[in-house]
Amino acid sequence: EAGVAQSPRYKIIEKRQSVAFWCNPISGHATLYWYQQILGQGPKLLIQFQNNGVVDDSQLPKDRFSAERLKGVDSTLKIQPAKLEDSAVYLCASSSGGLSLRYNEQFFGPGTRLTVL
Amino acid sequence: AQSVAQPEDQVNVAEGNPLTVKCTYSVSGNPYLFWYVQYPNRGLQFLLKYITGDNLVKGSYGFEAEFNKSQTSFHLKKPSALVSDSALYFCAVRAPNSGGYQKVTFGTGTKLQVIP
Numbered sequence: 001e002a003g004v005a006q007s008p009r010y011k012i013i014e015k016r017q018s019v020a021f022w023c024n025p026i027s028g029h030a031t032l033y034w035y036q037q038i039l040g041q042g043p044k045l046l047i048q049f050q051n052n053g054v055v056d057d058s059q060l061p062k063d064r065f066s067a068e069r070l071k072g073v074d075s076t077l078k079i080q081p082a083k084l085e086d087s088a089v090y091l092c093a094s095s096s097g098g099l100s101l102r103y104n105e106q107f108f109g110p111g112t113r114l115t116v117l
Numbered sequence: 118a119q120s121v122a123q124p125e126d127q128v129n130v131a132e133g134n135p136l137t138v139k140c141t142y143s144v145s146g147n148p149y150l151f152w153y154v155q156y157p158n159r160g161l162q163f164l165l166k167y168i169t170g171d172n173l174v175k176g177s178y179g180f181e182a183e184f185n186k187s188q189t190s191f192h193l194k195k196p197s198a199l200v201s202d203s204a205l206y207f208c209a210v211r212a213p214n215s216g217g218y219q220k221v222t223f224g225t226g227t228k229l230q231v232i233p
Contacts, residue, residue, distance in 0.1 A: 004160070033221075042121075042207055042223035043161070056220065091160060105151060106221070108160035 004109035018080040025094030123224035140208030149211040
């Protein structure tokens with residue numbers, strides 16, 4: 001089966017510009033995650049979707065970050081305006097389990113490396 | 118709040134020797150524990166998980182991990198290291214939060230360097 005797809009793979013922007021990332025999860029996976037991975041750190045969950053509903057966005061900087069998952073499939077993560085500290089790899093992951101299936105591992109995409117100058 | 122600690126930033130081991138990558142956790146309730154591996158310029162890949170049952174869990178590529186409830190640890194092990202095992206390893210814990218859904222927290226990662 002096809003894995004989690006993300007685009008673009010790399011993006012360089014200047015601070016205060018806007019940027020959007022796209023994720024296509026594995027077909028049939030109900031749960032979708034966006035993570036921010038800063039160099040030298042572990043992935044930090046930004047937002048978790050269950051189908052097209054948000055179940056956790058407690059660590060999403062909502063003044064500048066937004067995400068949506070229309071129709072419960074693809075998802076986009078947007079940063080507007082970007083700051084220098086947003087430079088990181090943005091990982092998308094999906095898993096097949098719903099809220100009642102708590103065991104399933106996550107499948108990760110290759111990530112988008114964002115550099116903010 | 119749940120947390121995961123990986124006390125070693127880097128582990129060096131000679132090829133053919135056994136390896137251990139350490140992980141300890143802190144959660145309320147029973148944890149679900151995971152190990153992921155990240156190769157350069159690639160996304161994270163699932164290695165193994167502990168949910169319940171046997172404390173020794175076997176996973177991909179010959180890796181295994183031992184769950185120790187009293188020490189709140191979930192160390193990753195392999196009997197004989199390969200150069201191709203050199204990568205970044207992440208421990209993760211998944212536990213119910215106050216909202217009733219499973220929250221995942223990752224450790225900071227341990228770089229494994231296998232020396233030929």
